[in-house]
Amino acid sequence: MPQLSNPPLSLYIHIPWCVRKCPYCDFNSHAQKAELPFSKYIEALLKDLENDLPQVWGRVVNSIFIGGGTPSLFSAEFIAELISGVRARISVSPAAEITMEANPGTLEHDSFAAYLEAGINRFSLGAQSFSDSQLKTLGRIHASAEILQAVSGLKSAGADNFNLDLMFGLPGQTQSQALADLQAAIDCQPQHISHYQLTMEPNTLFAHKPPAGLPDNDQLADIQDSCAELLTAAGFVQYEVSAWAKSTDHRNSHRDNRSQHNLNYWRFGDYLGIGAGAHGKITLAAENRVIRTAKHRHPDDYLAQRDASYISKQWQLESKDLIFEFFLNQLRLKDGIRKTDFSARTGLPWERVEGVIEKMVANGLLLDQPQVLVSSALGWRHLNLLQEQFL
Ligand code: SF4
Numbered sequence: 157m158p159q160l161s162n163p164p165l166s167l168y169i170h171i172p173w174c175v176r177k178c179p180y181c182d183f184n185s186h187a188q189k190a191e192l193p194f195s196k197y198i199e200a201l202l203k204d205l206e207n208d209l210p211q212v213w214g215r216v217v218n219s220i221f222i223g224g225g226t227p228s229l230f231s232a233e234f235i236a237e238l239i240s241g242v243r244a245r246i247s248v249s250p251a252a253e254i255t256m257e258a259n260p261g262t263l264e265h266d267s268f269a270a271y272l273e274a275g276i277n278r279f280s281l282g283a284q285s286f287s288d289s290q291l292k293t294l295g296r297i298h299a300s301a302e303i304l305q306a307v308s309g310l311k312s313a314g315a316d317n318f319n320l321d322l323m324f325g326l327p328g329q330t331q332s333q334a335l336a337d338l339q340a341a342i343d344c345q346p347q348h349i350s351h352y353q354l355t356m357e358p359n360t361l362f363a364h365k366p367p368a369g370l371p372d373n374d375q376l377a378d379i380q381d382s383c384a385e386l387l388t389a390a391g392f393v394q395y396e397v398s399a400w401a402k403s404t405d406h407r408n409s410h411r412d413n414r415s416q417h418n419l420n421y422w423r424f425g426d427y428l429g430i431g432a433g434a435h436g437k438i439t440l441a442a443e444n445r446v447i448r449t450a451k452h453r454h455p456d457d458y459l460a461q462r463d464a465s466y467i468s469k470q471w472q473l474e475s476k477d478l479i480f481e482f483f484l485n486q487l488r489l490k491d492g493i494r495k496t497d498f499s500a501r502t503g504l505p506w507e508r509v510e511g512v513i514e515k516m517v518a519n520g521l522l523l524d525q526p527q528v529l530v531s532s533a534l535g536w537r538h539l540n541l542l543q544e545q546f547l
Pocket of ligand 1: 177
């Protein structure tokens with residue numbers, strides 16, 4: 157049997173509150189009802205991290221992502237306390253990408269300069285749209301003017317690495333409106349754009365009462381194709397289904413603008429997840445197994461743990477889960493899957509998947525190249541079908 161080896165390690169930190177809940181959102185986010193327990197929550201996060209440390213002794217964190225919820229509800233002072241607390245407990249690579257999600261409607265809480273000072277070196281702004289009427293339909297707390305203000309705040313603070321989240325397939329959205337939205341995002345000169353489709357997720361307000369005028373599949377395909385052309389013409393390179401980065405040529409001296417943190421998830425790397433409802437995935441190479449962890453989901457339950465473990469559930473991945481999860485996200489990557497990673501990250505022999513891969517190659521869904529397997533154009537169009545083959 158091949159031996160597992162430890163892949164790169166990331167750290168995800170979840171902040172579970174928002175000003176109010178957006179009707180399309182299925183994240184573990186809770187509308188803020190009173191003053192948030194800022195200090196108590198930072199204290200709990202650091203205790204949570206301490207409890208997880210035995211799983212990753214001696215390993216170095218290569219990226220940190222503070223997501224939510226709305227992390228920018230926490231002032232730079234709290235974020236600084238959090239980052240220095242993390243650094244005091246686990247070794248963080250000097251080159252680590254440290255991202256914080258920010259909602260343009262909450263940024264009066266602190267300047268970007270102060271967040272940079274706190275140790276954040278990449279921001280992800282939830283713009284979603286530049287149309288004020290769409291932002292209203294989406295239940296966002298900000299208007300387009302606040303996105304532009306946030307972008308100008310980022311630039312004047314000297315932040316040179318930021319992502320804009322932008323949705324398409326909005327209610328009543330035409331192709332030209334989707335293109336105008338995207339052009340507005342490009343004009344902000346971000347290093348990265350996450351361009352994703354509005355979907356009706358179960359247990360959201362929109363799933364119970366979908367908004368009128370959602371584009372049909374043909375309209376969505378037209379929007380997606382024309383937006384892809386616009387992004388390409390603007391110098392963005394698609395490296396994952398929804399992720400576009402500027403200057404991805406990291407073989408020369410340019411910085412790699414792809415999200416290093418997300419790439420580690422997609423490549424089946426390891427991550428600790430701290431905070432309410434956060435999930436983690438850790439390889440225990442010495443024990444030849446991979447585990448997943450989930451923390452108590454509701455912020456009140458999470459904060460009530462104090463002396464106990466914050467983990468609500470921990471389980472070991474079986475061979476079939478390892479195979480499926482290894483392929484699930486990597487098939488979405490344009491670069492494809494490094495063949496040597498399979499045994500190193502699952503502990504399983506390549507023969508376990510050889511038959512399926514040969515079939516997918518014969519069907520034209522996968523391209524078998526010397527070092528990598530890549531989804532073909534046909535495979536990308538039928539990604540769900542391709543992913544299901546590894547179930
Ligand atoms: S701001 Fe983001 S995390 Fe919060 S409710 Fe809206 S979509 Fe969800």
